[in-house]
Amino acid sequence: MDTSLDSxxxxxxxxxxxxxxxxxxxxxxxxxxxxxxDEFDGDxxxxxxxxxxxxxxxxxxxxxxxxxxxxxxxxxxLCRLKLVKKPDGQFVTPQLQTDGLVWDIPRLExxxxxxxxxxxxxxxxxxxxGYYECRCRTQQMPGWWTAFWMQxxxxxxxxxxxxxxxxxxxxxxxxxxTLIPHYFHANGYGDDYAPFHTPRAAETSDTLxxxxxxxxxxxxxxxxxxxxxxxxxxxHGEKVGGGPGEAVSQTEEFVLISAESSIPPRSPSPSxPSxPSxxSxPSxPSxPSxPxxxxxxxPTTTAGTPTSRLASTRTSRxxxxxxxxxxxxxxxxxx
Numbered sequence: 001m002d003t004s005l006d007s008x009x010x011x012x013x014x015x016x017x018x019x020x021x022x023x024x025x026x027x028x029x030x031x032x033x034x035x036x037x038d039e040f041d042g043d044x045x046x047x048x049x050x051x052x053x054x055x056x057x058x059x060x061x062x063x064x065x066x067x068x069x070x071x072x073x074x075x076x077x078l079c080r081l082k083l084v085k086k087p088d089g090q091f092v093t094p095q096l097q098t099d100g101l102v103w104d105i106p107r108l109e110x111x112x113x114x115x116x117x118x119x120x121x122x123x124x125x126x127x128x129x130g131y132y133e134c135r136c137r138t139q140q141m142p143g144w145w146t147a148f149w150m151q152x153x154x155x156x157x158x159x160x161x162x163x164x165x166x167x168x169x170x171x172x173x174x175x176x177x178t179l180i181p182h183y184f185h186a187n188g189y190g191d192d193y194a195p196f197h198t199p200r201a202a203e204t205s206d207t208l209x210x211x212x213x214x215x216x217x218x219x220x221x222x223x224x225x226x227x228x229x230x231x232x233x234x235x236h237g238e239k240v241g242g243g244p245g246e247a248v249s250q251t252e253e254f255v256l257i258s259a260e261s262s263i264p265p266r267s268p269s270p271s272x273p274s275x276p277s278x279x280s281x282p283s284x285p286s287x288p289s290x291p292x293x294x295x296x297x298x299p300t301t302t303a304g305t306p307t308s309r310l311a312s313t314r315t316s317r318x319x320x321x322x323x324x325x326x327x328x329x330x331x332x333x334x335x
Contacts, residue, residue: 002178005210005231012219012233021077024133025217025233036125040079045072045096049124053095053258058107058116063261065092072096081259083144091261093144099123099254101155123153126252133219134257138173138212144261145174148218150253156188166249170220170229174262177212182220182229182237186247196246198229198237208236224248 012025015032021039026032038049045067054064065071065084071094073080081094097104105117134148149172152165167185174180181197199206208231210216219230226241226248241248 002206003208005208005216005234008231008234008236010233011235012230014233022135025219025230026131026133027221027228027230032131035127035130038079040074040077043075045074045079050096050098051100051121051124053097053100053104053256055104055106057103058105060106062090063092065094069094079257081146081257083259083261091144091263093259093261095256095258095260097151097254097256097258098125099153101151101153102157123254126153126254128250128252129222129224131219131221132170132255133217134171135215135217136171136257137215138171139176139259140212142176143263144259145172146259147172147256149256149258150220151256152249152251152253154251156190156192159187159192161186161194161247162250165251165253166247168220168222168227168249168253171218171231175207178207178209179231180207184227184240184246194245196240196243198227198240200238200240200243202237222249224250 011028013028014023015026016023017032017034018037018039038046040046052065052067053061054066055061056064065082069084069086069092071082071084071092073082079096081096084092086092105120107116108118132150136146136148138146148170150168150170152167154164155167156164158164164187167183169183169185172180172183181199181202183195183197186194186196210231216232217230221228221230226239228239229236240246
């Protein structure tokens with residue numbers, strides 16, 4: 001079943017959180033303090049805020065774009081994510097994140113002791129609770145897909161998702177102009193995998209249609225008792241996290257804006273790890289197949305997702321959180 005975005009009631013309020021930039025659409029009845037943002041005002045990616053995901057379980061993942069691949073362009077207060085065809089025929093796309101988890105850490109080939117991991121960088125941004133918003137335009141052509149989501153550095157490290165955290169898929173567009181239900185992934189991605197989603201009644205093949213040529217605001221209100229998703233100020237689905245088989249992360253998480261190619265690798269690669277597909281993880285209900293390939297491959301650099309402004313993580317001072325957030329722009333100290 002396909003639902004139109006315009007059929008949902010508008011419930012959020014407009015607030016100019018960053019002077020001179022696009023306003024945010026925020027859930028009503030609360031006062032908000034800006035905790036973190038990136039308006040992409042420069043001419044290059046701010047590497048103090050963002051990092052490239054390039055590894056998968058300690059090995060270089062050749063389907064992820066690296067900084068030198070030219071898959072990210074920043075200008076005119078926009079961050080453009082691009083699908084790039086490399087000289088060897090491999091298509092790569094960027095995944096930008098404000099921290100990482102265990103599979104992002106490169107392994108030491110010859111560690112001096114028993115610990116196979118190198119020294120880690122401190123996180124660029126981790127946060128717990130609040131409102132997270134991204135204003136963006138999604139992919140315009142089939143052959144790749146885009147997402148705005150969150151993970152925790154401890155993803156799947158415990159069977160208590162409140163402690164280990166939950167992947168939050170705020171927006172995933174697998175086909176141009178459509179969104180799938182918003183998934184929350186607990187307990188890792190193996191035999192213990194435990195997903196839930198909103199709308200709860202939606203089938204995995206149900207989609208929400210929207211104007212792919214326009215910019216849209218995708219947001220998630222994360223409270224101690226649940227998650228609520230908003231698109232262009234309209235609530236999509238019910239609040240989840242407190243029902244049977246559901247949970248709410250109580251640990252700090254990091255933000256990702258990403259694209260990924262659905263074009264097959266240039267050739268079978270035995271060295272490529274078996275990564276968890278975001279379409280068919282174990283025990284997960286089947287989801288829409290990845291978009292079919294375009295009639296001809298995209299050009300070497302296809303104008304990608306002009307992802308504007310992770311505009312921005314807002315934290316409420318009125319939500320039922322254990323302690324009120326700091327009024328400063330810094331995230332709270334790690335717990």
